Amino acid sequence: MTDIRRPSATSRRSMLFGTAAASAALLAAGCTSNDSDDGGENTSADQAGVADDKPGKKVTVGFAGPQADHGWLNAITQQAKARAKKYEDVTLEATEGSNDNATQIGQIETLINKKVDVLVVLPADGKALTQVGLKAMRAGIPVVNLDRIFDSAQAYRCWIGGDNYGMGLNAGRFIGEQLKDKKGAKVVELAGQDNLELTRQRTQGFDDALKNYPNIKKVARQAAEFTVESGQEKMAQLLRAQSGFDALWNHDDDQGVGAERAIKQAGRDEFLMVGGAGSKRVMETIKGDKGVLKATVLYPPTMAASAIDLARALGQGKGVGGMAEFEIPASITLYSAVVTKENVDEYLPIGFT
Structure with missing residues (x-):
């Protein structure tokens, strides 16, 4: 069999369904203290605030996606809702979802008018919804663009999706x-x-x-x-x-x-x-x-859970655990693992219905 490179079982679990401190190859682990040899000064990464599971600043996240008329899209919605419930400091404002561009734009504009702290948007059509993404960003609401990408990088703060x-x-x-x-x-x-x-x-x-x-x-x-x-x-x-x-x-x-x-x-x-x-x-x-x-x-729908993690970190002004940078990345592409009889038990927990 070909050497289709993939992470170890431990890191793979972190990529796909960990908590905010362990999720989607980005919130893998909160930075631990790393004392220096000259008296215990922290490294720059330790000085930056990083997301973890402890309750912090309250964040209202607006979520808008297409109609859940497909198994994968339904899993996207369920992943986002389930992830938000795990955080005491996150309130999720979710739309009903629509495949009609005008309807979805209207739903997102309603969330903008409610002054949510962060938006997570999986557009039915990335090109058609680019302007409403730009509108949110201009209103000071950072956008996590989920999977189907907007036409302009100015329409989102971070993109996360499949490969x-x-x-x-x-x-x-x-x-x-x-x-x-x-x-x-x-x-x-x-x-x-x-x-x-x-x-x-x-x-x-x-x-x-x-x-x-x-x-x-x-x-x-x-x-x-x-x-x-x-x-x-x-x-x-x-x-x-x-x-x-x-x-x-x-x-x-x-x-x-x-x-x-x-x-x-x-x-x-x-x-x-x-x-x-x-x-x-x-x-x-x-x-x-x-x-x-x-x-x-x-093509893991767990990306929606990771998008909630990202939105929470953005709303709290925090960075990503396990990375040296103070800010979350601008773009995150998930890995497309091959599931076979040999490794299927590892992936069954994230299979969608």
Whole structure:
């Protein structure tokens, strides 16, 4: 199997679901006292205030995301709400969520008018919501831009999100290592929505990884819509068009429900399947090891919990534990780990439903 570099089990847990002192590769641990040899003066990092779990200045965080009509998006909302409840000093003002740009803009403007201390925004459309992000920043409300990025860096204080290119890259590496000794290997791809930049990035990463395996050829690709229905329809088309192939990469575990239905209906099992995002259902299927599904590449919704950690730190004027800088980073990209039968038990606790 390829050496898909990933952190140790301990640091990985810190990245994905630790507390404010241990979360998303940024709030990993509060700085401990580090006495110097000349009488105990603290280092600059120790002098900076860093976020920890102890109650501090009260912070009201406004949260606005798309409608939770998809397993991953629902997990985003639940992660944010659950994280906020863990802090005595955080009050969360959450909108209902909407996929309509005008509605979401109105919801964010309401939060701005309420004078929340910090905003966490996962825009339905980053480009369309850039102006309201700028409006919040100009009003003195720092914005944590979650995943789908605004068009202007001036519209947010910090961005945190997944690595779409890395997701495709690691899916391609995993498949490549499984098939590296097979002459004339064929793979197919069930992508997401082609009008989204994230879909194009996932495909580019996948294609770039396969360039390292000259024995493998991608023979077909279909774009679905991140829904069960579209996954089933487009997978059925792939199966009819390709009489035989060795591996399938599906961009999204929700549309993968439909894809698996089509595979079962067609009675096909000659290939291995790799999913995307990291649903609990898929992880349990991988653990059972009774079908074509052998792995999934994470796009962790725990990023929403980390966004709340960041918002709290910003509202309290604190920095990030485990880092020398006084300020939180401007950009944080999460790692897309590959979940297999060998490591699935480590990741099951963060699988989403």
